[in-house]
Amino acid sequence: MIDINTIRKDFPILERKFNGKRMIYLDSTATSQKPIQMIEAISDYYKKYNANVHRGIYGLSEEATDLYEKSRKNISSFINSRNAESIVFVRNTTEALNLLSYSLGKKLKKGDEIVTTVMEHHSNIVPWQFLQENGIKIKFVDINEDGTLRMEQFSELITKRTKIVSVTHVSNVLGTINDVKYIGKIAHENDSYFIVDGAQSVPHMPVDVNSIDCDFLAFSGHKMLGPMGIGVLYGKKEILDEMDPFMGGGEMINEVHLSGATWAEVPLKFEAGTPNVEGAVGLSAAVDYLKKLGMDNVREHEKELVKYAMDRLENFDDIILYGPRNPEIKGGVIAFNFKNVKNAKIAKALMDEGIMIHPHDVASILDIDAVMVRSGHHCAQPLMERLGVPATSRASFYIYNDRDDIDEFIRALVNVKKVLKL
């Protein structure tokens, strides 16, 4: 079980007060807060071990290299990858997906197709759109009314022309946990590469790349207690081996002559330039923290919170929730709006959209009570269009949140209509 009081003590930032009130951080889907163990691991690295990696002959450089590679192994075991060489350090999920768009994209020909979904974050749409100029077509699986994917469309849309299937594991808006194992099976039956965007799953639940049988998994360190600027691309080694590098420069080469160069082995082939060693060390410390809690416990904790929050929100007759109601298939994220009730005096424009209060105003008013939620399109504009709203508010939960946070959130939410005199 998760002991919330012990956990909270590990997160110094949660002691901050805003407007004299305890900070209620409900935006972990954007970025998580950081435990002191992670912060100290980075400071310790700079105090004792800093040197450039993979090149110095001296002992200190070997120690730094050892730390960097141990971090890789630790993260590898966290997602049950068979070997550490499958872990490529990148900046974030976005960079991982751009790497794939570039390197896998080189293998694609005019007329080839990519299948993804309407619930994707922009980072799993825009990199693929880059390939449209080469005559590559992108197809999108739609959602049902309850915010789950229309699973039957995968077998309709994936054909022999489909070379890549790239799907989010958990939606950063709807919270939907997608059955990626099932989707991967259809992708592989059609000889397509199968990519999972794990930005919202790896931090929050057990993720096993062998069980999912994905070819690639992308995730960001900063959403899972780690520092910003470090992320991971997991790839099956035999596929990484045959891919061209993304960026050229130091570290990624075998030998360089004026006439050309050959590449280093995987994963260094994809890690051009001096890597983010502090980031890798910090992420490894974050992974240690999560391993100690147990990812099953993390998932259970969030499932309980999301259920509690949805139950409380259902008492509002004018709040609409987006995404599944079943906590078994929903991550710790709730997107919502105040819906338009008849005869409410609201802005004419918003009336057309069926919502009563713009999410920015909701977030601004909650902020006065130190309740921090996100508002906007959450980098998922195609999904907003699909839902027929310009934006939503979004509250999300992590290991340091509890029922008290949700009670404060609900209390602040009641205040929104009062402030706007609605």
Add this chain to the structure above:
Amino acid sequence: MTYDIYMDFILEHYKNPSNYGKIENPSTSSKGLNPLCGDELEIYILVEKNTIKDIKFTGKGCAISQASASILTEMVKGKDIDYVKNLKEKDLLDALGIEISPSRLKCALLSYNTLKEAVSKL
């Protein structure tokens, strides 16, 4: 951050905006987007003898962006084009009369930037 930005004056403009709607065959128009939050605003202007004879806007957005569009269109309606060209961001912010945090400044100035864009096309 306080409740002050939602003072009655702003809320009144938000709920009952002035100059809301479209102008058929405008002299100029422009569409403004706030890509970070998805706010949209379209401004239509009818110019006669170098004067803004009519101005209307449509859009969807927060109370601040919509109230600001309502107040701005009131400010410039009937004025000559040079008045609009010389208008500064501060003039609109002063007219709003509320303290705007950096994250909401984009909302408050969406109408201003859209108006400037429309006028530059004349």
